[in-house]
Amino acid sequence: MDKAPVLHGRVIAAHGRHYTVELSDGSLRKCFPRGKKAVAVVGDRVCISPQGELEGAIDQVLERSSLLYRSDDIRSKQFAANVDQLLIVVAPEPLFSDDLLWRALVAxxxxxxxxxxxxxxxxxxxxxxxxxxxxxxxANTGTEIIEVCATNPEQVHARLGPLLQERCSLLLGQSGMGKSTLLNVLVPQAQAHTQEHSQALGTGKHTTTSTRLYHLPGGGDLIDSPGFQAFGLYHLSATDIEHGFPEFSAGVEHCRFYNCTHRHEPGCGVLAALERGDIAPQRHDLYKRILAENEAQGRY
Structure with a gap:
């Protein structure tokens, strides 16, 4: 009996242990992982074995260029791979959370x-x-900030279109920021549902329930992810966390101790930069909170 051929594809949607894999010819297969663990995420390039005409088993996840996690007190969960850039959507109303935004930036x-x-x-x-x-x-983090109005499609395409071409971008944001409206402008075929945020609660209802990858009309890919109300970073090491604050890098070079935690050590270049006003106190406070959270969890 001939052995079924191995097919190559890309995971474009994930819901629990069920995946939609797009093959190189553009056809889709509903796939499941072999074994008990759901090891693949949206954006992964995979090898699958066909199961019938429309299904398949994921045999291998190919090497990733990047991997993003979400984590909470209980576990860390992978949710997107091979992402080139992260688009974090915020808005003047409802009031967005600095803490959530900055944690996403650290990630x-x-x-x-x-x-x-x-x-x-x-x-x-x-x-x-x-x-x-x-x-x-x-201002001192080197983060690019693009201002748009999602109800002005021409403006959105003019300002975001060139940044998205030939790249895989992840669209992320708290509920109520207009992320789904923005997605509909960039990828009309997505037909994402939009909802007005609740004025009474000052927040929005989730309109995306699972992560999905869309092909952009002008080239490139856009991964839409559910709105988030928490963004844990328990999967990060102390070095990873430091790397997540780019405004620290110049000061780190002047730290007296190689294992400086930038919290209390004498001769710390980061604390000196903080004292000079080169680092925002609120940003350094978040850095200390993330370290303390991970230490409390016994991560290191």
């Missing part, structure tokens, strides 16, 4: 993924200055 920098902050809803003129002031604390 991107630690994985050597370029982060871009997309300030959406720029037509909300009354609350726009407050949002810009929040983002000004990222």
């Amino acid at each position: 991107a920098h630690s994985a050597d993924i370029k982060p871009i902050v997309v300030l959406n809803k720029t037509d909300l003129h009354a609350s726009l200055p407050r949002a810009r002031e929040q983002l000004s604390l990222l």
